[in-house]
Amino acid sequence: MSRQVTIAEIAERAGVSPGAVSFALNGRKGVSEATRTRILLVADELGWAPGAAAKSLTAKKTNSIGLVLARDPANLGVESFFMQFIAGMETELSPRGFGLLLQVAPDTASQLKTLRRWRTTRRVDGVLLMDLREDDPRADYFAQHPEFPAVAVADPTAAPGLATVWTDDAEAMREAVRALAAAGHRRIARVAGLSALVHTQIRDAAFRDEIAALGCEGMLLRTDYSPEEGARVTEQAIAASDPPTAFVYDNDIMAIASLGVFARAGLRVPEDVSIIAWDDSLICRYTVPALTTLSHDVVAFGAHAARRLFDVMSGSAPAAFLDSTPRLEVRGSTADAPIRSA
Numbered sequence: 001m002s003r004q005v006t007i008a009e010i011a012e013r014a015g016v017s018p019g020a021v022s023f024a025l026n027g028r029k030g031v032s033e034a035t036r037t038r039i040l041l042v043a044d045e046l047g048w049a050p051g052a053a054a055k056s057l058t059a060k061k062t063n064s065i066g067l068v069l070a071r072d073p074a075n076l077g078v079e080s081f082f083m084q085f086i087a088g089m090e091t092e093l094s095p096r097g098f099g100l101l102l103q104v105a106p107d108t109a110s111q112l113k114t115l116r117r118w119r120t121t122r123r124v125d126g127v128l129l130m131d132l133r134e135d136d137p138r139a140d141y142f143a144q145h146p147e148f149p150a151v152a153v154a155d156p157t158a159a160p161g162l163a164t165v166w167t168d169d170a171e172a173m174r175e176a177v178r179a180l181a182a183a184g185h186r187r188i189a190r191v192a193g194l195s196a197l198v199h200t201q202i203r204d205a206a207f208r209d210e211i212a213a214l215g216c217e218g219m220l221l222r223t224d225y226s227p228e229e230g231a232r233v234t235e236q237a238i239a240a241s242d243p244p245t246a247f248v249y250d251n252d253i254m255a256i257a258s259l260g261v262f263a264r265a266g267l268r269v270p271e272d273v274s275i276i277a278w279d280d281s282l283i284c285r286y287t288v289p290a291l292t293t294l295s296h297d298v299v300a301f302g303a304h305a306a307r308r309l310f311d312v313m314s315g316s317a318p319a320a321f322l323d324s325t326p327r328l329e330v331r332g333s334t335a336d337a338p339i340r341s342a
């Protein structure tokens with residue numbers, strides 16, 4: 001075991017008196033909330049382990065759970081996934097008298113800083129982690145602090161040691177590619193999200209593997225999930241000398257944006273090009289044509305994640321829980337590949 005961190009060390013690093021550190025660590029009055037937060041963060045950085053005198057902090061309940069998203073706020077306003085997911089969470093939070101503390105961070109470093117502050121000040125009773133990256137510091141941090149409830153909404157490989165709730169994106173992607181290949185499409189594009197995210201990497205790998213297994217040609221197009229980026233890369237793809245005849249989009253808003261791109265280029269959906277969207281929000285059923293999707297119940301997904309967090313808060317051991325495998329919901333935006341003249 002590492003040596004015990006002393007109050008004097010914390011005081012020196014935080015630039016306060018040992019008395020102020022004692023007040024902060026014991027949850028007593030005598031320091032401002034800003035100073036208390038700074039002291040607790042310094043103590044956390046130094047690896048301070050709370051003793052019996054700090055039980056009042058860990059016993060405090062807030063009746064709230066936390067979620068920090070490192071996404072562009074403008075994109076959150078148009079991407080339906082998070083709104084549906086949060087709605088699902090609320091179906092579990094509200095009956096228990098819990099609230100959601102939601103914060104949008106500009107980057108992953110700020111995301112972790114906020115989560116550390118919430119843990120050390122006991123701002124929330126537990127947290128959900130989303131959009132995990134490879135070797136994500138958030139997963140490492142909460143694995144090192146099993147006393148604080150955390151659930152990762154991610155493939156179990158992304159968060160060893162934590163409870164996870166996940167969807168089988170690899171199998172869903174393989175099903176989409178198989179369906180397009182069976183319809184005669186030999187050149188297929190994947191319009192993907194952020195490459196650093198684990199679920200994007202899982203989809204990428206499944207796409208490449210299935211494309212190779214079926215002897216098709218694949219085109220991987222990278223975006224930030226926004227409709228603008230989805231439209232931009234779609235325009236580039238159809239301008240190629242041998243453009244794809246089918247596209248699989250990582251969310252529904254990019255797929256919807258692509259409908260305008262194809263129309264402006266004089267391409268008909270699905271006669272000239274087929275498209276598949278992910279998540280299946282309600283609007284996918286009312287576009288013209290209605291979108292074929294990789295469909296799963298996102299509201300139920302959010303509710304499931306919240307229930308698992310309550311389980312961990314009640315003392316359940318971490319485990320991995322498969323929520324669903326998105327299934328192909330065939331509608332009007334997919335058809336047999338067009339016959340091209342030699």
